[in-house]
Amino acid sequence: MHWLMALVLIGLVACVELHEFFPKGSEIRRQLLSWHFMLGVLVPGLLIVRLIVLTRPAPPIVPQPPRWQQLLAKAVQGLLYLLMLAMPVLGILTRNADGRAVPFFGGLTLPVLIDKNPDLADQLMDLHELGADLAFVLVGLHVAAALYHHFVVRDNALLRMWPGRR
Numbered sequence: 001m002h003w004l005m006a007l008v009l010i011g012l013v014a015c016v017e018l019h020e021f022f023p024k025g026s027e028i029r030r031q032l033l034s035w036h037f038m039l040g041v042l043v044p045g046l047l048i049v050r051l052i053v054l055t056r057p058a059p060p061i062v063p064q065p066p067r068w069q070q071l072l073a074k075a076v077q078g079l080l081y082l083l084m085l086a087m088p089v090l091g092i093l094t095r096n097a098d099g100r101a102v103p104f105f106g107g108l109t110l111p112v113l114i115d116k117n118p119d120l121a122d123q124l125m126d127l128h129e130l131g132a133d134l135a136f137v138l139v140g141l142h143v144a145a146a147l148y149h150h151f152v153v154r155d156n157a158l159l160r161m162w163p164g165r166r
Helices: 002-021 027-053 067-097 118-153
Strands: none
Touching: 002 027, 027 067, 067 118
């Protein structure tokens, strides 16, 4: 689930970043944004599945990291999970407040939850972008910690996340 979630998140970030390279009104720009929305809507569902999977105990990290590292890892993980829930909600509400529905796979659209309100749309977009900035920082910390554990400490923290390693 870790790597599936990572691929979905990379995909939705790539779509929203790449759309800027195409002219407004172009089909490719519209498609990239649609994919951003559709992948974003998948995230809470995948998060729920991930949390169910996490009810199984993870293999221990050997050697065990200091307590402060364990607490910091849990805090970063908790904030990432919170963002994986909050960001799609903010994105959906932003789109709704902008007067538009959110596309979903197969030509479907999600129900509109709030009325059009351009001022609210701007505020929600600011929060969505702030959340994205925070997510980049947290993912950077997460990746740096994984590499630190693998190459400096030389424990099994990274290896235990690879498929088939349980």
